[in-house]
Amino acid sequence: MNDQLHLIENAAIVLPDRIQHGWVAVVDGKIAEIGEGKAPERGIDFAGDYLLPGLVELHTDHLEAHYVPRPKVRWNPVGAVLAYDAQIAASGITTVFDSLRAGADVDGGGLGTELMELAGAIDTVRRQGLFRAEHRTHLRCEIPAPDAVEMSTLFLERYPVDLISLMDHTPGQRQFRDIDKYFIYYSGKSGKPDAEIHALIAEKQRVNGARSDANRPALVELARARGIPLASHDDTTLDEVAQSVAEGVALAEFPTTLESARECHARGITVMMGAPNLMRGGSHSGNIAAKTLAREGLLDVLSSDYVPGSLLPSAFSLTERVPTISLPQAVAMVSSTPARATGLTDRGEIVTGKRADLIRVKQSEETPVVRQVWCAGQRAA
Numbered sequence: 001m002n003d004q005l006h007l008i009e010n011a012a013i014v015l016p017d018r019i020q021h022g023w024v025a026v027v028d029g030k031i032a033e034i035g036e037g038k039a040p041e042r043g044i045d046f047a048g049d050y051l052l053p054g055l056v057e058l059h060t061d062h063l064e065a066h067y068v069p070r071p072k073v074r075w076n077p078v079g080a081v082l083a084y085d086a087q088i089a090a091s092g093i094t095t096v097f098d099s100l101r102a103g104a105d106v107d108g109g110g111l112g113t114e115l116m117e118l119a120g121a122i123d124t125v126r127r128q129g130l131f132r133a134e135h136r137t138h139l140r141c142e143i144p145a146p147d148a149v150e151m152s153t154l155f156l157e158r159y160p161v162d163l164i165s166l167m168d169h170t171p172g173q174r175q176f177r178d179i180d181k182y183f184i185y186y187s188g189k190s191g192k193p194d195a196e197i198h199a200l201i202a203e204k205q206r207v208n209g210a211r212s213d214a215n216r217p218a219l220v221e222l223a224r225a226r227g228i229p230l231a232s233h234d235d236t237t238l239d240e241v242a243q244s245v246a247e248g249v250a251l252a253e254f255p256t257t258l259e260s261a262r263e264c265h266a267r268g269i270t271v272m273m274g275a276p277n278l279m280r281g282g283s284h285s286g287n288i289a290a291k292t293l294a295r296e297g298l299l300d301v302l303s304s305d306y307v308p309g310s311l312l313p314s315a316f317s318l319t320e321r322v323p324t325i326s327l328p329q330a331v332a333m334v335s336s337t338p339a340r341a342t343g344l345t346d347r348g349e350i351v352t353g354k355r356a357d358l359i360r361v362k363q364s365e366e367t368p369v370v371r372q373v374w375c376a377g378q379r380a381a
Contacts, residue, residue, distance in 0.1 A: 007043025054094025054357030103145025275314035
């Protein structure tokens with residue numbers, strides 16, 4: 001079977017500004033021509049299904065779930081990477097930023113030195129040409145971790161990094177400004193006794209501030225020296241947004257309040273929210289709802305976060321939850337806008353000359369279903 005794409009016909013093509021019934025020709029992995037109506041020759045008949053640009057995912061930490069499928073269980077790292085890649089491609093994602101944590105938390109969270117083993121597995125799969133989607137690296141730096149700067153520096157010396165985010169999950173601020181929500185979240189996630197969680201909260205609050213003050217500027221400088229786009233994480237207050245602006249942050253991941261999202265947007269920082277937040281109707285940790293930001297015109301990008309399969313449905317769902325947003329506009333939030341936010345101008349939209357990262361989507365009642373996926377014109381799923 002020839003897996004190289006040449007022509008698609010009879011498709012509802014989601015263009016940047018409209019939906020057009022027609023055809024798309026592909027040459028050497030790029031979109032060569034887009035036409036309306038009947039195609040000049042026979043191609044893959046979409047039977048009226050949607051043709052969308054391949055999705056661009058900036059923040060998914062789901063690889064860790066494949067590598068650590070159960071507490072204290074470690075799967076073969078190459079096998080974990082391959083299974084994760086298959087899930088990514090089947091979700092319609094053609095460019096993914098694999099989110100890897102640098103910095104071990106005081107409660108044992110994070111990959112620790114296993115970060116390098118998992119990165120090595122990604123490198124092995126890439127060198128062997130086994131990936132379905134294009135994989136890039138999003139290094140998530142847990143600022144208060146004692147080894148955050150050391151592990152980030154080591155990683156940058158060995159592997160390419162395309163996005164760096166600054167995270168601080170200290171209870172009492174940002175995502176967990178409400179300590180009660182932090183307690184509920186981690187008691188359910190870890191299953192640890194209440195007394196142990198309270199002790200961890202106290203320990204984090206005791207040591208994290210000083211570490212953050214030392215580590216944050218060092219991590220910012222690592223990104224700046226290498227020209228790597230920088231993301232903030234869980235901005236909550238205007239002061240935190242001001243700090244992001246001063247540091248040259250380009251992307252705000254999951255701002256937790258309306259005021260922080262509004263200020264980010266006003267200062268030219270791209271605002272990203274979680275697709276699961278949108279699909280569930282709110283944040284799992286009780287912060288601002290993605291739908292609220294969308295209605296306020298403050299939502300730029302959606303990310304699948306912890307559910308890769310949520311990205312495509314979130315774009316279709318957004319048009320129903322916020323009727324002023326059209327399908328092309330919603331699709332841009334999961335394709336062209338995240339691509340541009342990270343300097344990828346060669347993909348993310350169905351435009352002549354762009355990469356033929358394309359997905360076929362069938363609308364099954366209320367559920368959009370990925371039927372076929374091509375990455376640079378090559379069949380991926």
